[in-house]
Amino acid sequence: MPSIPLPFVISLFLCLLLVRMIRQGEQKLGLSHLLIAAFAAQAVLSGLNWSVGWHSARFIQPVGAAILPALSFAAFSQLHSNGSSGFKHLLPHLMPAALVALLVAFWRAPIDVVLIAIYLGYGFALLRLARKGPEALSAVRIADEWTAHKALIAMAIMLIATAFIDAIISLDFQFGDGRQAQTVLAISSVLWLAIAGYAATVADRTRPDMQTNVAADDFAAFSPLLAATSTEDDEAIAKRVDSLMLEQNLYRDPDLTLGRLARRSGIPARQISSALNRVYSRNISQIVNEYRVNDAKARLVTTRDPVTTIMLESGFGTKSNFNREFLRVTGMTPTSYRRGGGLISAAAETTSQAGPYPSHKTT
Incomplete structure (x- = not known):
């Protein structure tokens, strides 16, 4: 009986969450929706690379990997503000992904180090937001502040953990045969996409529709x-x-x-x-x-x-x-x-x- 590779299952799961968010939400598409879509796309790329053997995905994966922490920070930082910063707020955070894209095209050697730095940087940036406490999440429903705060911490921890896992895997590829690293990379990336994607979904549900929440x-x-x-x-x-x-x-x-x-x-x-x-x-x-x-x-x-x-x-x-x-x-x-x-x-x-x-x- 044929089985569906786990990355594609995770992608399907995230797509279903995204559809549910769009159908139940009253607000327009925002950064949270884009974040879930990016997680789903990255899961597909992971499946194409590690399960199907389409190695061309390796040229796209690093760029997608650089987008995820930046997009995560932009989406979660909105919980601290009632302003509808939206996609304009995201533009400065696309610079790391642009740098990785240039490295993919011209100099692939430092890509792993750059990605590790990106994940650590945004992970600690989210922890800094979390240190302000649940009550600093002024754009979240008052009753859901603790839920959103936990999702924020979960995302920060996942970003930092991913950086350390990537560092270990990179060392294994350099000084070992890389066989164990490939398995760890496939499993950890899928788990990270699933957990982080779900955390983003939970956080999005705690943020009310800004059109109805802001009265004249x-x-x-x-x-x-x-x-x-x-x-x-x-x-x-x-x-x-x-x-x-x-x-x-x-x-x-x-x-x-x-x-x-x-x-x-x-x-x-x-x-x-x-x-x-x-x-x-x-x-x-x-x-x-x-x-x-x-x-x-x-x-x-x-x-x-x-x-x-x-x-x-x-x-x-x-x-x-x-x-x-x-x-x-x-x-x-x-x-x-x-x-x-x-x-x-x-x-x-x-x-x-x-x-x-x-x-x-x-x-």
């Missing part, structure tokens, strides 16, 4: 308030955010990002994140989810709406996140909370308190 009044609110609020203390910032949440019900937006909250409040995102951490001793994701849980608590004891409807109308995007956060805040599941009629009176279930969580009010 967001920008109108930012400039005039920035100067007035940039020197406010932590308590004032917390009260400003609390006022926006309760008066405009921002927490009900499942695509809410820290960047949008910053524009609506007129306060820089990093300042909001730091202030809320100091006031409430919790991260922005937990705080926003507490507003959502308080909203859901009130609905559970005052309405007969289905739990799923309440979940969605309170701002949660997934049932797993809703159940996890509800249990964290109340110590009960939503169903148990409704069955028991709530822990306190229905009048106290509203979100009118001066803070996202009754035990941590601002004073």
Whole structure:
């Protein structure tokens, strides 16, 4: 029975992920889509070279290999910015690939060293972005910051690991027969393409459609308030955010990002994140989810709406996140909370308190 080489299976897997991203996503094609397509194309080249024996692919593979880390950095760096930098932002990062293309054409000897340097450079650059923490991902849904941060770290680690694997393989080709190196190269390249491609897909799902996430009044609110609020203390910032949440019900937006909250409040995102951490001793994701849980608590004891409807109308995007956060805040599941009629009176279930969580009010 004929079998399909593993690289082609990986390419098919990535193509299916890409199709799913395009069909489910509302935003236009962007760097994340291009990144997945590049991973799929590189997997095909790997299969043609190592499984089919089409050695002409060796002239294309190094260029594709140089594009992947640069494209990965450009795509993941967008998570730190609400700006739609798109393909224009990618152009400077194509210079390493252009250099490799010249080396392929005129001087192949240093290609391995250059590729190792490219992967290490972009790998450590992504780690530097990751060191800023999940809350620095201002273009990601607040509820998905940790997921996107893990995908960012996974991509950085894969880039650095690939550089070390390539170095070992290069040494084996120079000082050994290269037989083991070919096997390791084929397997590691396929695994890298699969894991990195999946990480890019996960990160893309955490980024909301910019067209729907950016409202016109967001920008109108930012400039005039920035100067007035940039020197406010932590308590004032917390009260400003609390006022926006309760008066405009921002927490009900499942695509809410820290960047949008910053524009609506007129306060820089990093300042909001730091202030809320100091006031409430919790991260922005937990705080926003507490507003959502308080909203859901009130609905559970005052309405007969289905739990799923309440979940969605309170701002949660997934049932797993809703159940996890509800249990964290109340110590009960939503169903148990409704069955028991709530822990306190229905009048106290509203979100009118001066803070996202009754035990941590601002004073």
